[in-house]
Amino acid sequence: MQRALNSSRQANRAKRQHKLNRLHRLVAKHEPMVQRGASITTGFAEIDAYFDAQVAGGGVPCGGLHEVAAESTADMPAVLGFAHRLAARFMAQGADDDVLLYGQTHAACRDGGQPYGPALAAHGLSVEKLVYLDGVTLPDLLWAGEQALTCPSVACSLLTSSETVPDFTHSRRLSLAARAAERPILLALGKTAASAATTRWRIAAIPNQGWQVTLEKLRLAYDTPPPSAGWVLYPATMQIVEKPNVMPLMRRAV
Template sequence: MASAASRGALSHLRQALATLDKVKGFSLVEEDTLALGLPEVDAALGGGLACAALHELAPVAPAQFGATAGFALALAALRTAGGSSALYIQTDFAALEAGALYGPGLDCFGVPMERLILLRVPRPVDALWACEEAMKSRGVAVVIAELPEAGEAADFTATRRLTLAARAGGGLGLLLRHRPLPIATAATTRWQVAAAPSTPDRFGGLGRTAFDLSLNRNRSGRCGRFIVHWDHHERAFLPQALSVGVAAAADDGSVDPRPFAHAG
């Protein structure tokens, strides 16, 4: 149940979602999957990242959380390219630990601020409640819930509720953790993210943002590890992905804990 301090914000969220549902010309993207435009990754995902589903993202180490948030926001930019909106839910502690989102930086990264709704709540349970309500609505195409605290609140039961809400509303749910946690969840996929070296541009400067992605659980296909690049000008992932090793999949679809072998 939401705390008294957050009820006002959550009430405003409900009103905003109801308004978005009624906006003339607004429509939720209806694709069953979100294709990343990367043949190897999309093939592993069975055509793309499943929409109307919950996906879990965590850094390989807490210091890599920035890359993890960047990957989540890149997915949001890709999903909202047709003009729909995204909701980013952050707890007070998350803002203290990792910092708040920076508007001009988001815009440069390819996430227009006019398409992003920000919601700050006191506790993880409030974030999960808001996430569930938002995913039931057809007013937003993407819901990102950032949870830095211990993961007991987002256990299998809670994530099962979020999964059912995503199926009902048709949106893409992204559960964003500050650190990996060895607990069972109902997420369709589970990713670990780190920053990867980028290729310098033609002037020798910083190149495109690069992510080192480990797909550790995948209910739709195989697991694997990929290096991908984000082009913020085109708001698209590059059409090629360099695989740096695919671990053997266990019978339950989770990745084998053996170390990855580097390509080359």
């Protein structure tokens, strides 16, 4: 009796698996979820472990649109820090003399300032490889991102908009173009809307020089969804202080 039940359960499971596989194939046919081309590791052990174990391809794919969004507007610097981290990883995939196109809208430029050359080295980027768009409108910014995809010497483009958000049509267009070109577009956003991005990371700054990183959206085949609580990271290169034997001038208990 028990055995019969077991076998029927197995048969059901096999049937369900078969159905699921067919569905996967169907979806993959219309919307290739399984990534193609190269992918990167983020350099954060917890995130990489998740991608390695649970996600098809085992990394963040180069070809695609990736959104890095802020928990609140004040978190934009942390968002940009994370986006720069990803950009540096993407740049490492490209050739030696490839450039990073970094563009900002007028509002982002006014609120967040301009990228500071001497600090880039700490984030794995180099000054010589940066091409910077100093304040443009959102349509121009997205246009520039699409143009950059047509040029094989731009390894990655990072577009920042703190107030305005590309709508679904824009993001779908960019996403398709990025996937076809097998090169990434990173969007650093202050707000979010429905989008066709491959991944969306939600970043918040947390005390003691850390980030709360949540992978809100993942349009790749995975086994278990990313943890909804996200990851708490204390990236070493992002520390403002903490040299081994230098105490800060002031430290207050929170």
